[in-house]
Amino acid sequence: MTDTDTITKARTAQRAALDLAQTTDEARRNALHAIADALDDNRTRILEANEKDVEEAEAMRQRGEYSQALVDRLKLDDEKIDTIAEMVRSVAAQDDPLGETLEARRLDDGLELYRVSVPIGVIATVFESRPDALVQIAALSLKSGNAVILKGGSEALHSNRVLYDVVREATADLVDGWAHLVEAHEAVDEVLDMDEEIDLLMPRGSTEFVRHIQDNTKIPVLGHTEGVCHVYVDEAADVEMATDIAYDAKVQYPAVCNAAETLLVHEDVAAEFLPAIADRYEDAGVEIRGDERTRSTVDAIEATETDWETEYGDLIISIRVVDSLTEAMDHVNTFGSKHTESIVTEDADHADVFMRGVDAASVFHNASTRFADGFRYGLGAEVGISTGKIHARGPVGLDGLTTYKYYLEGDGQRVATYSGADAAPFSHEPFDGDWNHGRLADE
Structure with a gap:
């Protein structure tokens, strides 16, 4: 993969993220159900690709290059595909994490401030071995309105290709370019330099790997490392x-x-x-x-x-x-x-x-x-388990993939009115209200 290929995908994802953020929860929910149905319909195709990966990984295990644990994490079967599809449907059933009024504060009469949940933007993730992680991350990114760049390990190459194609085909009518798969090893280093295009990096692998990511990028990193x-x-x-x-x-x-x-x-x-x-x-x-x-x-x-x-x-x-x-x-x-x-x-x-x-x-x-699992916690699924303490901690579900904006609704107010010796005071009064595209819905 060339640098141009990776940059093009990242910039396409950047544009798609703006469009995806404006889609309705119903549209995103329907797309997730389409993914779950497509997993059912394409299980033979998925299992055939996975069998190639497992055969190659088993040969490398016998040569001492892979562990048995890696081979076990790599394997898919009918029951696993059922579980993945159930996970996608569970994500679809979660409440919409976007557009939620997290705080409402009246600065003065007719001047209301709202803190509202929004997508992060473009998420890039690098993960190893488990091909079901691709679907988990894609599903949570879609539900939370984020575009996603997926980089799986070479040991799951065939499985990841098919699963990505299934996801992309199932969501073809939603927003073009919201999900991208990169495969080349050098693409990882290319992604690390894209702090203008990518808003969050989520590596899943060894402690050494996560530290390498953290030490070589300006992009915020949500680290998922080892579990001792x-x-x-x-x-x-x-x-x-x-x-x-x-x-x-x-x-x-x-x-x-x-x-x-x-x-x-x-x-x-x-x-x-x-x-x-x-x-x-x-x-x-x-x-x-x-x-x-x-x-x-x-x-x-x-x-x-x-x-x-x-x-x-x-x-x-x-x-x-x-x-x-x-x-x-x-x-x-x-x-x-x-x-x-x-x-x-x-x-x-x-x-x-x-x-x-x-x-x-x-x-x-x-x-x-x-x-300790996002699905078992009722989060629908997880993009990983964060062992850090900033932004998100533990199993990272939909809430961990959102941030917020401040919306201020006024009626011609000017800062000059609140400046100087005779300035009008701010009330800064919290109130129960929801920002709804400029229409206040007091309850």
Whole structure:
């Protein structure tokens, strides 16, 4: 891909974003339903393309170039396509995030100020391995009125091409050029220079990759990095519940960023909990890496300092026995990636201390870390999980893809009236009103 190709797509997206921002929620909703229907109608075509990607990725895994986790994330099947289509319909069913009056303030009689939600503009995203991410990001961008530039990994080349074509064909009657696919590796560096055309960058990949993006662009970056997630089994935990949660958090889908990578176990429950979870993990083929106290209770490989900061994305878990809630929190805040953390306890005070004291986008009490997901949160879907703290945090849905404008409705007022010794005062009075294309709708 040449620099001209990428620039042309970005500028086309820029123009399309202005048009898309003016479409009705009904038009965007209908387009999303068309995408969902097209996924159903084209599943054979999608699965055939995905099979090519999986075969090539499996060959590279056997040569040691790809991990099993990457191959697992790459795979699509009928059930997965059903899930993707359901996700698109769920996004369509969400309330319109645009045109919402976030605040109304009367500056003076006949001078009303409104803060109203609007699209960000042009979003560019770079993601790896999971082809369903293309549809998720496209669907959320469309619903929120944003044009989007999509750059998937080469390992999902065939799948991404077909899925993009399905999305584009299904929305041909909406706004031309609202979505673009770029494929060449050098296109990433080209995109990083387009701070005049692109309003937000959303990389999904390793910490090193996200940092590379952040260090080499002037475009605001909404980073989605690794997930080093923990489950802490407190001294006041229900051990049976803790076993079920720790099993689900690791085994239900180990290749994703919200799977648990480390278990922290209070010493008072270690003798009862560790054998129970070790048996469950053994049946599921999970490799346990433990500290000295863990290894004194169950069979495990010796854990190293590197294990505490590793996202395995596989059936591997590191386990550490701790003396206190404070020690558990210190471990999480030292080695966690600010993604998702969970405490299992029947002590409400302990839960409160953990949830307030742990620095993460999502913190759970008596629940699996696997619930950290835009669809499960009721957001329709997510473009990623932001581990930063500015603009959007946690699963990023429609609200994270909007910003706002200020609209001022007047009746000939002049600043001079409010200046000088005899100036009229501002009232700055909040009121319940909605900005509706210049027509006030007081309720």
